[in-house]
Amino acid sequence: MMQAIGTVPDTAMLLDLYQCMLRLRDFEVKVQELYRSGKLPGFVHLYVGEEAVAAGVCAWLEPKDMVFSTHRGHGHALAKGVPGRDVMAELYGKVTGCSGGRGGSMHMYAPEYGFMGTNGIVGAGLPLATGAALSAQLRKSGQVSICFFGDGAVNSGSFHESVNLGTVWNLPVVYVCENNLFATEMAFSRATKNTSVASRAASYHLPGVEVDGNDVLAVYEAAGEAIARARNGGGPTLLECKTYRIVGHHEGDPGTDYRTREDLDSWKQRDPIKCFRQKMTSTERVSAEAFDDIVRETEEWLNDAVEFARNSPEPIAETVMDHVWAS
Amino acid sequence: MQNGMREITYVDAGVEALREEMARDENTVYIGQGIGPRGGNFRQTRGLWQEFGDHRLRDTGICELGATGVAIGAAMAGSRVIVDEVFLDFILEAMTQVIQQAAKTHYSSNGKIKVPIVIRGAMGSVRSAGSHHSHAFYSWFAHTPGLKVVVPSCAADVKGLMKTAIRDDGPVMFIEHKALYNSKGEIPTHEYSIPFGEARICREGSDVTLVAVSKMVQVAMEAATALEKHGISVEVIDPRTIVPLDRAAIATSIRKTGRVAILDEAPAMCGFSGEIFALACEECFDDLDAPPLRICSLPAPNPFSPVLENQMIPTVERVVREIRHSLEA
Numbered sequence: 001m002m003q004a005i006g007t008v009p010d011t012a013m014l015l016d017l018y019q020c021m022l023r024l025r026d027f028e029v030k031v032q033e034l035y036r037s038g039k040l041p042g043f044v045h046l047y048v049g050e051e052a053v054a055a056g057v058c059a060w061l062e063p064k065d066m067v068f069s070t071h072r073g074h075g076h077a078l079a080k081g082v083p084g085r086d087v088m089a090e091l092y093g094k095v096t097g098c099s100g101g102r103g104g105s106m107h108m109y110a111p112e113y114g115f116m117g118t119n120g121i122v123g124a125g126l127p128l129a130t131g132a133a134l135s136a137q138l139r140k141s142g143q144v145s146i147c148f149f150g151d152g153a154v155n156s157g158s159f160h161e162s163v164n165l166g167t168v169w170n171l172p173v174v175y176v177c178e179n180n181l182f183a184t185e186m187a188f189s190r191a192t193k194n195t196s197v198a199s200r201a202a203s204y205h206l207p208g209v210e211v212d213g214n215d216v217l218a219v220y221e222a223a224g225e226a227i228a229r230a231r232n233g234g235g236p237t238l239l240e241c242k243t244y245r246i247v248g249h250h251e252g253d254p255g256t257d258y259r260t261r262e263d264l265d266s267w268k269q270r271d272p273i274k275c276f277r278q279k280m281t282s283t284e285r286v287s288a289e290a291f292d293d294i295v296r297e298t299e300e301w302l303n304d305a306v307e308f309a310r311n312s313p314e315p316i317a318e319t320v321m322d323h324v325w326a327s
Numbered sequence: 328m329q330n331g332m333r334e335i336t337y338v339d340a341g342v343e344a345l346r347e348e349m350a351r352d353e354n355t356v357y358i359g360q361g362i363g364p365r366g367g368n369f370r371q372t373r374g375l376w377q378e379f380g381d382h383r384l385r386d387t388g389i390c391e392l393g394a395t396g397v398a399i400g401a402a403m404a405g406s407r408v409i410v411d412e413v414f415l416d417f418i419l420e421a422m423t424q425v426i427q428q429a430a431k432t433h434y435s436s437n438g439k440i441k442v443p444i445v446i447r448g449a450m451g452s453v454r455s456a457g458s459h460h461s462h463a464f465y466s467w468f469a470h471t472p473g474l475k476v477v478v479p480s481c482a483a484d485v486k487g488l489m490k491t492a493i494r495d496d497g498p499v500m501f502i503e504h505k506a507l508y509n510s511k512g513e514i515p516t517h518e519y520s521i522p523f524g525e526a527r528i529c530r531e532g533s534d535v536t537l538v539a540v541s542k543m544v545q546v547a548m549e550a551a552t553a554l555e556k557h558g559i560s561v562e563v564i565d566p567r568t569i570v571p572l573d574r575a576a577i578a579t580s581i582r583k584t585g586r587v588a589i590l591d592e593a594p595a596m597c598g599f600s601g602e603i604f605a606l607a608c609e610e611c612f613d614d615l616d617a618p619p620l621r622i623c624s625l626p627a628p629n630p631f632s633p634v635l636e637n638q639m640i641p642t643v644e645r646v647v648r649e650i651r652h653s654l655e656a
Contacts, residue, residue, distance in 0.1 A: 066404060098437075099435055099436055099439075100437030101437075102434060102435050102436075103435045103436065103437070107431075107435040107436075109435065109436035109437070109439055109440055110439070111436070111439050111440050116404070116440070117432070117435075117436070117440075119428075120427070121423060121427050124396070124423065124424065124427060124428060126396070127392070127394075127395070127399070127400060127424065128396055128399060128400035128428060129400060130396070130400060131397035131398060131399060131400020131402070131403070131404065131408075132400045132403060133400075134356070134385070134397060134400070134401045135400070135401040135402075135405055135406040136404065138354070138382065138383070138401075138406055139354065139405065139406065143404075145400075145404075157392055157393075158392060158393065158396065160393075161390040161392050161393025161394075162393050162397070164388075164390070164393070165387065165390070165393050165397055323433055323434045323437060323438035324434050324472050324473055325433075325473070325497055326433045326438075326443070326495075326496035326497035327497060
């Protein structure tokens with residue numbers, strides 16, 4: 001249930017945030033297992049460690065709002081409300097997947113849930129999300145467009161051109177940078193002198209906000225303000241969420257050639273799901289039993305998604321040319 | 328002038344189509360650099376900003392990547408969009424969005440997301456513009472599944488095909504020719520549109536079929552007039568759209584004449600001329616009296632010197648010479 005901006009989230013919302021993060025985590029851990037055992041074709045980039053960002057942002061979204069995602073996008077799809085079955089079946093390449101098996105991990109589309117696509121090209125979602133916001137503004141639809149991207153995108157021309165256009169046209173878009181400190185293997189601090197993404201907002205004259213991307217309540221609060229601003233005609237916000245992926249860049253990359261074991265371990269200590277649960281139970285805002293119920297539900301939800309995907313039919317080979325043309 | 332026809336320039340024919348379609352559907356928006364109050368570098372949006380305002384004529388800075396991506400995103404979200412690269416040459420800044428996003432999203436989304444966008448740009452050589460402003464690389468787009476490719480040669484086709492392009496639910500490359508913008512032609516006074524995939528026989532003939540698009544149609548027509556004096560009857564055919572391609576009309580003409588020449592402002596390698604060459608061999612092999620002939624630009628960047636560029640791009644004289652040579656061989 002949507003809450004007023006600036007209010008403390010109630011217990012139901014706290015549980016929703018937990019459920020969302022846990023689903024994203026368990027889903028990806030399952031994908032990792034399936035991928036390693038050769039069940040899934042293609043390539044997968046897992047969202048493990050970054051769940052607080054998608055959960056905190058998407059908690060504010062209405063079904064009609066639009067999310068543009070990245071190559072690390074399963075979590076964004078799930079957080080926006082795409083059923084686990086549809087996402088898992090797509091990873092299997094099945095006809096019941098959200099892209100009918102034509103897309104895969106990096107080409108998931110579910111506009112019926114306002115999910116406008118994962119994307120195989122770093123930075124490509126930035127102008128697309130900006131354009132969707134332009135369309136929303138022209139149609140006076142009241143929709144907000146959310147663009148997720150990583151630190152790898154912010155040194156590209158797409159970032160500069162899109163944020164500039166979104167700002168000069170005062171569009172209802174929120175630019176959410178998931179700064180996980182590495183573009184594939186390239187450390188952000190080696191890629192740029194200015195490692196504060198939020199500070200770049202000053203160049204374009206839009207609000208820039210930095211939050212701890214592993215703290216779901218911090219993300220939730222900042223995203224609530226940014227989304228309200230966009231929805232109320234106040235234009236875009238650049239929201240930088242500092243986070244970390246505690247897996248490799250893609251499944252198959254150990255992720256330790258360019259990061260130290262110490263760094264990795266210290267970020268694991270800051271696991272967004274464990275930390276949130278710890279904080280909520282120690283302050284007695286949520287009971288351990290309530291969390292445990294969600295753990296059980298999530299397991300059932302995930303088993304159902306995998307069973308559905310596994311039992312779904314393959315696409316019919318002869319349909320390969322369907323949908324090349326819209327008319 | 329024929330009854331029911333009037334004269335108009337190639338560029339104004341496009342403006343008319345845009346005006347009619349933007350008035351018909353208020354969900355149509357036009358994005359590009361200098362297309363607002365200025366009315367476009369080529370006057371290709373003259374008067375539209377005054378009529379439809381800032382909201383629907385979105386002037387941008389010089390940012391083809393951002394503007395094209397924004398246009399594609401707006402189309403994905405439910406608007407109908409025309410994005411103007413102005414010079415087609417500048418689309419190189421935005422190619423990733425055209426090929427990776429616009430062309431594929433309908434397919435990859437299993438038909439769930441439409442991308443109704445016209446990507447407009449002017450190609451070709453004009454007044455020694457030099458190597459950065461003179462490309463004729465329209466064939467590149469035809470090589471990408473999902474993109475329709477329109478290359479009009481006259482005012483009537485610009486208007487009729489632009490209307491069809493705007494109403495199409497998928498991405499359409501609308502590629503005009505810089506050197507044709509001020510050329511005049513007759514168009515119907517009544518409202519009309521021209522379907523994609525229908526070639527136009529520009530001139531009937533019996534000895535050789537000459538296939539050309541865009542500005543090369545003009546060259547072909549002048550060459551046909553000159554060749555007539557040498558007793559050679561040329562049938563000139565303009566496919567008008569490369570994708571979809573009217574294979575049947577081209578094949579019918581080749582079967583009739585038994586010979587085909589393809590005239591192209593682009594180089595021969597892996598391009599439109601090779602495609603028509605292949606079509607002739609695949610569909611008309613037994614009807615051919617001679618191998619197909621390609622008359623193309625020489626494979627060099629466009630030089631600045633008019634003397635050099637004139638040597639590079641096919642001229643009327645070269646077309647006449649090569650066709651005469653092939654027939655007399």
